[in-house]
Amino acid sequence: MIYDASIRQRHTMDRAGAQIFRLEPRVRGEPHELNEELPTEKSAARMRDLTNLYGTKSAKTRSRKWDLMRTNEGDADAKNIIEGMVEDFEINKESLETTIAHVGNIPPHDVTATSPENAYPLDKIILKGEWSHLLDILELTQSGDAASAVDFCQKNNYPSFVCNRLDKLWQIQDEGEKSKIAGIFSYIGYLLMFKNLPYNIQNSKPTFNNAYAKHQGIPVTLFQKFDKLFGNSDPEAVRMLDEKCDLLIGYILVLTLFADGFKTLITDIASDLKMTPMSLRRYYQILGCKLSSAKRAVTVTLPVPLKLPELRMKNKKRR
Template structure:
């Protein structure tokens, strides 16, 4: 009776669950087994080490499958393929990767100094290795020139060092490389790098022929302001920053946004961040700035403090740029880093392509920019003794340059101060006449 009952029970189960279908309870258990719980991994980024060779990645465009070949070799007992990396003795950065499958007369060879590696790629890759036991994910950055295209080479035959047109990437122009790098940065870069790429692209648009054509069309519809044109002519002849002669306030006489463009403000934060430190060292800064640090700390309005710090930073970069162009420039001054966007502007404004050093009229223009910014930092009443030392000039020519900017010199407590009355009144330009020889 027991055996008959068991047979009857199995027949009922088979009738309830047709062939190929399982009970819902068993399916739910299998689904739970397949679901993987999230793992908290510790990410560790490994940087390049001078004594170690960074990871090298090779790929086979010919269709050769290294994993399949490895499985076949292990079954036949030939072992894994032979992999070697060669380094040039005279040029250590040149590497060659050679993969030799066992039992084959073909070697797969790749280099980082020819083919796709020379196409000017600026991309960076990363190789990640996850350790299940320690739950650690090690990420190793890989440069674009560490990715090798492994082309087949028959052993014993000679090959030219020059790559064929089919295997070599098309050579890109400098503009194309810059555009590709910019597009890659916009797609995958950080917010700061994207912002920087857009600013550099905007500056480069000045020399773009298409942009120039669009600009010419827009200029045709612009009405010429004769007063502004006269102001520009005076700006060139006097070597002074852009100004507004009809200004009713000192801060409007020399518009600050025309001296320091808005795109440059974000790169002038060094003094402000240094000011946040308890024991900040301003040893490398000009005397003009060091003498005003205590007054700078007393400013309660953070936006105003940040503004003055940026003006000080711009003064520092102007003075350092002037000294870097001198013959007897010190090593510390030459090592001073000026933000690239600011350095690009200084180079276009103050340097001359056919001259190695700054001409006198460009030096006068640079000094005028410095003096105008000192007026802003001192609320348009500045003692010019310390800035004269920073510019390596005596007080008399510095006073004359302030007067040329429309300033008035006053004396208080045996000290001379430069103030800026409005509206601006410039001294008449004296023209030098050569005496006629009789």
């Protein structure tokens, strides 16, 4: 199809009285009257031809996608077809939940839970067989006072989140609760240790013989779990995938909630993660947490039932 260089200019008036100009091509050899209205399918075909000739690369790509989405029925308008496909699309609930957990980087959770403790089941985060590897901080409570334990942890680069809460262990009378909180502190420390390792060590698949010497004291059982959860299956990768790193952060933040009775401050764990409190807010929000500010301190709580972020379509245009 050949187009004249001449272009007809036609205008109408909108309700506000402003002029709207529309440029239309004149096709050589075809009659063209001023008030002529093209059929929908013919107008769409001409628009595609113009796009293919003069459109940008992105416009041409978008046009090709629209053509592929059209049905074999020539009478249907392309826009109606696309909108109908979106409206008729049925969401697989199981797949959606999996996708939300993946996209939001959310640890194991239960949206039907009626208490914060059950919203993120601790036994799904720290497995039963892992508690025997989480005795280092508990042993400190049995061998000295709080001041000496804090001094030891600070000298050995324990997370500030843990150091700032060690004295809490001496206030807990129930031995089972004390063991649980101490184990959570240890687990947070190991997760942070794994996150800060050089990636070539993270992804090196340790053995039982070299784990303690080569991987800075992370028990091999935990290291293998961390590698499975947060590692990269690509042996040539040079860094942890963003979504895996976010998931690791999610595990750490959930454990901070348990450690502080589901009302925690954001400052010290942000320092341990080498993040600003402002940037860390989003991660807590993804977990369904509520944040409130008072006297420059951000407090995090976990309301139930758990409300996770909704999955949104990318590049969805607003109407």
